[in-house]
Amino acid sequence: MREIFIVNSIEGEKVKLMSTRSSSCESCSLNGACNLTGSNSERLMTIEKKEFRKIPDIGDYVVIEIPDFSISKISFIIYGFPLTLFIALLLITYTLTKNDTQAFVAGIVGLAIAYGIIAYVDRTVFKKKYKPAVVEVLPKSKNFDLKLGIINN
Known part of the structure; x- marks a missing residue:
């Protein structure tokens, strides 16, 4: 499952990402037990800088692939x-x-x-098999709807 996050902060070797809970969370088998921390309306994730091909800036959008599992x-x-x-x-x-x-x-x-x-x-x-992966870093100028967790065309 792919999700869009916004870069909230960069601290040392960690990039902190934030996203609102998307509509796909409702149908996920981990609904309510997800390892992404945060309140019901927002989710937080921390990823190491070495996972990025290009280090994002604060405010950039990042597409993350979250592996599916039973x-x-x-x-x-x-x-x-x-x-x-x-x-x-x-x-x-x-x-x-x-x-x-x-x-x-x-x-x-x-x-x-x-x-x-x-x-x-x-x-x-x-840890290796079910690790969230960075798919791409998107520029700030694109039009996104983080509430839905999808890209608007």
Whole structure:
């Protein structure tokens, strides 16, 4: 999904972008859980300068490509995988030892392992795969309707 943002400020190596919530946000699977911060009427995003081919000026418009992904897959990874590992280790340990305490500790260790794996995959795979990408920097003179998040011709 492509969105239009305006350059709000440039601080050090970060470019801060702002946009109003577009009509496409209503149909997005992440509606209400989006990682873009801000109030209901505006959204804020920070992108590093190295992501731009041409560094924009304050007030320039920037087209950002936000990758689509399945919220159900992400939910399973965050909740289902740790729960499955917890229950599996709990049952295996209880079957082998018949000790509740050891089974519970094994389940907690399973949770720790699952969240460790998720943290590692998040840092290595997901940060690159689901990273918003800068498509182009548009001049200030164009006519845009940021409320709709689209370019007027």
